[in-house]
Amino acid sequence: MAINAPQRPTLPSLRSRLLIAAAVWLLGTTLSAGYLVPSFIKSYLVEQEQQQLYLYLDELTALTEVNHSGKLLTPSALSNPRFQQPYSGLYWTMTNHETELRSRSLWDTRITGNAKKGYRGPDKQSLLVVERQFRLPEADEPIKLVIAANQDRLLETLQKLTHSLWLILALLAGGTLLLIWLQITWSLLPLKGLRNKLKQVRDGELSELTGTYPAEIRPVVDDLNALLFHYQELLERARHHAGNLSHALKTPIAVLNNDVANLSMDDRRKLSPSLQQLQQHIDYHLGRARMAGAANILAAKTAPSPRVDAISMAMDKVYAHRGVVLVNELDSDLMVAVEKRDLDELIGNVIENGYKWAHGLIRVHHHDVDTQTLCITVEDDGPGIADDDYENVLKRGVRLDETTPGTGLGLNIVNELAHSYRGKLTLSRSALGGVKAELQLPKPRQ
Helix, strand or coil: CCCCCCCCCCCCHHHHHHHHHHHHHHHHHHHHHHHHHHHHHHHHHHHHHHHHHHHHHHHHHHEEEEEECCEEEECCCCCHHHHHHHCEEEEEEECCCCCEEEEECCCCCCCEECCCCCECCCCEEEEEEEEECCCCCCCCEEEEEEEEEECCHHHHHHHHHHHHHHHHHHHHHHHHHHHHHHHHHHHHHHHHHHHHEEEHHHHCCCCCCCCCCCCCCCHHHHHHHHHHHHHHHHHHHHHHHHHHHHHHHHHHHHHHHHHHHHHHHCHHHHHHHHHHHHHHHHHHHHHHHHHCCCCCCHCCCHHHHHHHHHHHHHEEEEEEEECCCCECCCCCCCCCCCCHHHHHHHHHHHHHHHHHHHEEEEEEEECCCCEEEEEEEEEEECCCHHHHHHHHHHHCCCCCCCCCCCCCCHHHHHHHHHHCCCCCCECCCCCCCCEEEEEEEEEECC
């Protein structure tokens, strides 16, 4: 059963990052405009209204009179007839220590409130107020003049304007964001094409990246093509060297085999195994060279569970006298990005070591290391090895028990082969008592 491991965090795509940045910028500018523009308009409208009220205040000041007793006299009608219409929305008051005069428009009400809390007039109208104090030669006390105007209509107009402004800003932000999305999508099309070409290279359909790309991407494409060409050249050169080596060694080995056949029985028993091992190593490394140069190596994909079953059936026959049982817990649909023969070599060596040393049980299971890597674990209930020897047994030619048949190359080959697939082999103590071999291998790319 797979054990879910913590996944490495992934960064958002370029498209998402650009869209998020654009959305944040648009949101900031839209909110700023939505709050600042109505504030500026309100300040402007209030300032214009106050300037008109100050004109009325100057007019009222010029018309203010007192009698010989120092009492205020009702001024003659102002130029705006609204001061004569009850509750018209334009009002004035004039007060001194003993007299208060009001415009006809106030009728039987007064202007209430203060500058901090706001002024109110008839029918709880919200008022914009300007005031002035001055003295007349005929009066001993200062005279206070107040001009007020209903600003409810101004606030209603401002509210309608604000709603319309928010609607315009929202449409403008949405349209701008759509335009940016189209621009980003169009700009990233070459990267999408490059991704498809890379997938074709990975699947073995192409040997190099083709097509026309923008100037910013072209150097990357050229470098990737140069790297692919160099990689293919190295593989082809390795295949040629392996073939030349095969032909160069074939004749000497054949001569040695013929010479050994003419020796005595004891000498043949001593020399034949070494010659056979030499032939096996040459065949194996030549096979590895051929597999490394395969055209579709980048598209390799194999299910490990059936391979474990096949290897187990073969090992059950070879080591039938030991009575070892292998428990395969791998999921049948599990896949790794490893060529089939390489996977047999990787798992086969590890399982064979288990059959050699296990008392009776080998367990094969897996877990996810991250979204791109899988770990296949093979552990047995054998005697195990010392902690200091876990690193040593991975070295070339190292054998901890010389009485057991082998070359000391198996685990070293597994480690090197896993490394060629950007994986690794790790040995540690198993909970069963023996060795736990953890083989990390890449998952097929989706």
